[in-house]
Amino acid sequence: MADRSQFEELARQLSAIGTVKRELARHLPGDCAPGSAAVLALLGKFGEMRLSRLAELMGIDLSVTSRHVAHVAERGWIERYPDPQDGRSRLLRVSPAGQELLTEMSARTAEVLQTYLHDWTDDDVAQLVTLFARLRASFGDCRAHGARATAHAVAETDATQERL
Amino acid sequence: MADRSQFEELARQLSAIGTVKRELARHLPGDCAPGSAAVLALLGKFGEMRLSRLAELMGIDLSVTSRHVAHVAERGWIERYPDPQDGRSRLLRVSPAGQELLTEMSARTAEVLQTYLHDWTDDDVAQLVTLFARLRASFGDCRAHGARATAHAVAETDATQERL
DNA sequence: TATTGTTATACTCTATAACTATA
């Protein structure tokens, strides 16, 4: 078990990590908000899914996810069609236009990271990704609300790790 | 140099890390916003400083920092007094009331992290903290604006690491 | 003229709560 001053330092680092996120967001296309990019990235990686699952993967409330998805759908980047298994849901899927945008954004993001992290080794990045995933999982496990749903999200996270 | 799919995964993890930050923020006192907590934490750790340096440490714009500081000063948690070396600046310092609040918040934050990360070893946390700091430094180095100021901020980050 | 801060404006993201439709 780590000691208290370490945890305080971790809290400070977490609080300051936004700088990196914003710098990365600055390189997105002007008409694609970070939230939209996240929707496309997850649908692109995991394939079609329902809104509720997307919300779990993004770690945000269903209502917020709904707004992000509406925004992306309005621009024609995803398609929504009825879920044959549940009339209340729709399945979300990246459209051809969305795929094109996603491909371009992924390339750009990777390029920006390659520039900034040019002196990082493969292992450095892998270690950070693993610790990130584990951090999220550790928090997800203890969350008060939606224990069932959270277990699902954590499983996804683990699957993500395994693929690396 | 890491490969592209690794960088894409890192981007996804960064995009989702907000969940952890928000969960941590939920445990702050109701009248202390996350931004206020960050101001107090940095002034508490590094001692009195000017607004511009605080902005560097927080990794946000000076204007935003100014608003956070005004908020904290209104509540009496910090004091602002003239900088003897520069009439345009004021030095910021945690007040007794602010110190009391800070002490309580630090304890609470460490406690929450200890609960969530109970199965993390000392080394796990240290590794994550180090990689976080390095990530921020790698981005800070390349930032277009304020190369001089940024070098300063990076030096602080390194000092932080050494203290662990 | 350059720098330190402050303030006004606007945008993104988020959660809570009320509501609709379907299971």
Next chain:
DNA sequence: TATAGTTATAGAGTATAACAATA
């Protein structure tokens, strides 16, 4: 009655730009 999703409202954080005061 419970669940999936939508929408309205409100709050926090951020950046840009215009402005004031001092170096």
